[in-house]
Amino acid sequence: MTRVLVVDDEPQIVRALVINLRARTYEVDAAHDGATALRLAAARHPDVVVLDLGLPDMDGVEVIRGLRGWTRVPILVLSARHSSDEKVEALDAGADDYVTKPFGMDELLARLRAAVRRAEPAGGGEDDVIVETGEFTVDLAAKKVNRAGKDVRLTPTEWHLLEVLVRNSGRLVGQKQLLREVWGPSYGTETNYLRVYMAQLRRKLEADPSHPKHFITEPGMGYRFEK
Amino acid sequence: MTRVLVVDDEPQIVRALVINLRARTYEVDAAHDGATALRLAAARHPDVVVLDLGLPDMDGVEVIRGLRGWTRVPILVLSARHSSDEKVEALDAGADDYVTKPFGMDELLARLRAAVRRAEPAGGGEDDVIVETGEFTVDLAAKKVNRAGKDVRLTPTEWHLLEVLVRNSGRLVGQKQLLREVWGPSYGTETNYLRVYMAQLRRKLEADPSHPKHFITEPGMGYRFEK
DNA sequence: GCCGTCTTTGACGCAACCCTGACGCGCCCG
């Protein structure tokens, strides 16, 4: 299921978008100002953001920058401004597309499909979705972890953390980066969260949780997943 | 260098695009019909395609399908048609963006930058920066050091120091500069820190730590990393 | 409205890291 975050301060536009998107089986969140948008994006991790530039509390471009600080989620900008400069500024700040109001719903939906399609896993063949270690198997597509023939139950946060680590398999992931990707952009210092959840992951997946072979701590820097 | 393939049958538009793109140091190929476009795309592997839909020999959407059969290169469609159906068809066929003529050059270039930026890490980007010596290997992206098949554990400060030296491989790095980059801007005279940590790096990485071959001291000036 | 699960927060012991000072050595210069 594709999750969309709609950000606009005009209720009728939000309503129209929400109705049309839900009818096409998208999962939709809505925000009416920039602060809510950033919070919702961090909490819900949408697959695409539809963003009106004319927000009451902050400049739309600032919202784009706020998102781009920690995520590459596609951003589709809506705006009543036709000026070329506005478009250039928004696109260069990190937006993926720019649609001027009034817009045709069919076109918007097509652009949204294009943005989502593009963001899908690269490469036509799905080969790296499953990662295996000597003790357990992670299926990134199915969001499943198997160990000794049985599925392991992970909480959302545990899974999210595991996913980030596995996607960077072999590479060191800094604690700040982990916190931002899992808990949201405003988290960067709460390293105790990491300690707690790394311990839970190790307890569920490692053969000997107190001597981990796959979830390795690099003191002072971050964590690393090794096959 | 970013390579762009421009496809349009109107010579003045091609000329305008080529001039503007070359002025911004893009590498540009041009085609005036669909067959040439497909051939050039296969031969030159552009990083982005700018495609006019009104071609003399074949339907523009067919060109999109022809490209999408084997590549995910970003496609930016140009068209004189404002109809919503046309846009939807092109986008659903695999186009990444749709700009109607007449278009502003600034906007087009911004959309082009957005398309290229988006494709960068997934496409041809090599992110593994690996430096090898006869005795050990440094992977700057993964923050990993390998020696004789085994990973070497470095503390944050050791790694930081190593990173600065390796990034300036072959060049002399002054002690003041090293201190500032690793310990912070207020440090500049504590050369004893350097001595201690250089010794640890050499002990962990050099074959004969007391006669270093890669971490070379330039007395009174600084240190140099040699492969 | 209650209950179970997940998340957040705090406290504690322990290990690792960073800083510091002392000492020896080689080189340059007086």
Next chain:
DNA sequence: CGGGCGCGTCAGGGTTGCGTCAAAGACGGC
């Protein structure tokens, strides 16, 4: 020939960071 400077080495102590446990708070389902 002797002194000084800069560099390499070593070991100890203060501090930070990590793992672990437990309990309170938030959230959602029945």
